[in-house]
Amino acid sequence: MAATKMLASFPNMPPTLRCLVLRQSAQPWARALCSHRLLSTSAACSFPRWNPSTGDAKPARPATKPARPKTRAPSGAATKKANAAGLKSGGVKTWAKPAPQKPAPKRPDSKAGSKRVDTRPASKRPETKNPQQRAEKRTEPRPALKRAETKPPPTKIEKRTETRPALKTAQTAQKPAAKTRTGTETKPTTRQPIESFQRPEPALSYLPCPSNDPNQHTIQALPPSPASINAATAIFTGQPSRFLFAAPRFLNIPMNTYVPEVCLLGRSNVGKSTLLNGLAGAEGAIAGRSHGLAARRAGLAITSSRAGSTKTMNGFGFGPPVRVGPQPDGGAKAGKKSKFGMSRSQRREAAKQTEKPPGHSLVLLDMPGYGLNSEVEWGVQIAKYLSRRAMLRGAVVLIDALTGIKDGDRQALSLLRDAGVRTTVVLTKADKLAPAIEDRQKAIDAMCMAVWDELRAIEKESLSWVEGAENGWESEIWVTGAGDPKSGGFGVAATRLAICRLAGLVEDKRVAPKPAGTPKTAAAAAAAAAAAAASDVATAPGETSQTLDDTVPFDQITWKTATTPQVTPNEGEKLF
């Protein structure tokens, strides 16, 4: 009680001393009070705490918690070993000594009020500033920003007038040659100027028969006259072409009893619609890339790089209006009356009488393609059209110059043979063949030979559908690149003549060529030999054969444009 009295008489006694007094009293309640946390965490924390169980003094806890030792505690086996060793050495249990521990780095305190203890030595600590110094520092003007020091931001006008750094291309041009992995040097790639590109020549529009022996062919391989080519061009481009109809079925095709019709057949994506556009006067890229209704309104077919884009039988009208004789009196009235109680043929006859006079002289049908993305029904409708259409005068079968004849093409040719439709073959996309003219000519020659062989194989099963016959196949094969974006299309003018010839609109006058010197190509040589055979005059190479004065041989025109550098290919095209 003396201790409590003493404590009461000294209320301002520091807690450490208070603890000492209580400890001396040896009272259990005082001991409990002495081991209270409040005392241990006070300023006199170095005071040894009392262990109530043993009565020994323990070293006080450090203010900061030591970090956990990173080394793991020894496993059971390891401790057993260590104990055994300890027993042997002196009978005292020893534990594996933990590695000297560094205090864990403290996280920065997020709370504003929390204090940090600076553990750095005094020499390394930054100078502490008194409040007066701090206030002085605050009033000092802040150093300007680095960016502002170096350069003021440019105004808008300055920005515009600033000279830009030289383009990268100029730098790369001076770069040394790059080295590949293998160590060989590669030249830096430089763009070729556009002028250096050689445009393909338009001389590939026509090829005569492969054989020079006239006995093997019923049609002589003579070039058509420019006059007939001009007449055909006038039909196609004299007035704008017109879109007439899109018929999904044969019966949807409008009645036609006046105007000759020719249809374009071929595999899907072979270039039927593009060729039609080329025939109508669209050149190259425009012919191959006409999309949407705008193209339709302009009288062009819709093309697409996706196979199967044309899904209906599309009719286009070309040429001036046909002069039609006066209709029988009361024809229109008779047609109206006849709708009831008449047979089909009578109704057709009545419709014929009411048919409007056509505003064109030729109808071209752009057909859906066979093969990729095609439908069976399209084939059924096309077969009906080929066998039943009264005004059908011929069919143009388009074959890709790169891939050649395929199974679908053979079937189409067989269909035409069975229907007895006059047929001519056109090679498309010839611009995609070898770029060098001579290589291209060789490839075309080889392709034509293959096509002729196929045609001859197909004609064997028919007596009427034979080479050169009125309802057979034509021996000329027309080579085109209607959608060639570089040259603006070639071979189209001669194809116009081929179609007009099928339709019976233009007479095809053939003239013997005038061989000036040695012929340059197989085509020219064949034409010259055929001409010589036709005129029945033996002409040695270099001699001039007899020709008509008012016409110019086809081969001379084409090869003249090909060899004269001043004449552009398009100008050459216009000559036809």
Ligand SMILES: Nc1nc2c(ncn2[C@@H]2O[C@H](COP(=O)(O)OP(=O)(O)OP(=O)(O)O)[C@@H](O)[C@H]2O)c(=O)[nH]1
């Ligand atoms: N380079 C080149 N491309 C062509 C030529 N003809 C057509 N093409 C391209 O071939 C693609 C198909 O042309 P289309 O005329 O739509 O073919 P299509 O035969 O009508 O095809 P379908 O209507 O699907 O049966 C288009 O992207 C054309 O640009 C050509 O002579 N040369």
Ligand SMILES: [Mg+2]
């Ligand atoms: Mg098409």
